[in-house]
Amino acid sequence: MNPINNLIRGNKLFRKYHFEDFKDDLHELINNGQKPEVLFISCCDSRITTDFMIGSKPGDLFTLRNIGNFVPPYSADGDFHGNASAIEYAVSVLKVSNIIVCGHSHCGACQSLYEDIPNTDDYINIRKWLELGKEAKDMTLENKHLYKNKQDLYKATEKNSIICQLKNLLTYPAIKRKVLTKEITIHGWYYNLIDGSIEFYDQENKKYKDINEYR
Numbered sequence: 001m002n003p004i005n006n007l008i009r010g011n012k013l014f015r016k017y018h019f020e021d022f023k024d025d026l027h028e029l030i031n032n033g034q035k036p037e038v039l040f041i042s043c044c045d046s047r048i049t050t051d052f053m054i055g056s057k058p059g060d061l062f063t064l065r066n067i068g069n070f071v072p073p074y075s076a077d078g079d080f081h082g083n084a085s086a087i088e089y090a091v092s093v094l095k096v097s098n099i100i101v102c103g104h105s106h107c108g109a110c111q112s113l114y115e116d117i118p119n120t121d122d123y124i125n126i127r128k129w130l131e132l133g134k135e136a137k138d139m140t141l142e143n144k145h146l147y148k149n150k151q152d153l154y155k156a157t158e159k160n161s162i163i164c165q166l167k168n169l170l171t172y173p174a175i176k177r178k179v180l181t182k183e184i185t186i187h188g189w190y191y192n193l194i195d196g197s198i199e200f201y202d203q204e205n206k207k208y209k210d211i212n213e214y215r
């Protein structure tokens with residue numbers, strides 16, 4: 001079936017079988033405005049299906065997706081910053097109390113940090129954007145001896161990148177302030193495409209743990 005027709009069919013099924021479940025809540029959110037408690041930053045990767053993964057419903061998450069789930073550091077240079085403005089909106093307008101940076105296994109963005117990106121106009125923005133993964137790559141290569149193969153190296157890069165992006169979140173003055181006053185908690189999650197499991201980064205002990213150990 002044509003992929004667009006597939007989506008149209010999907011919408012028909014959604015309206016028939018699922019929309020009713022959300023209807024009342026959605027109408028309330030329309031009347032009173034959205035009030036999500038979580039800003040969820042994840043990768044554009046088509047295999048990341050946020051609402052399926054964690055059972056979130058309309059109104060639960062304010063979502064920002066980009067290549068590699070990167071967080072560009074705060075910059076007040078007056079340029080067009082789509083990612084930063086989404087973060088600002090979540091923090092300053094919606095006043096979310098949690099920010100989750102959710103990386104994932106088999107991330108093409110992290111893998112491409114080890115590949116040559118063509119230096120042509122067709123890739124100019126990707127090349128620039130991937131600079132946001134450089135710190136994670138450097139961090140990973142410092143312990144290169146620990147990784148048996150490329151897959152292990154990529155996995156470590158994906159996990160280190162989440163840590164770097166959490167650090168970048170703190171370059172936003174409003175986030176830094178609200179983390180200090182405990183109005184905002186930041187979380188690093190790692191989603192495994194193989195089995196759908198999630199690990200979280202224990203910031204105190206500096207290691208990843210199964211999400212079921214989260215307290």
Ligand SMILES: [Zn+2]
Nearest residue numbers: 043045107108
């Ligand atoms: Zn990815």
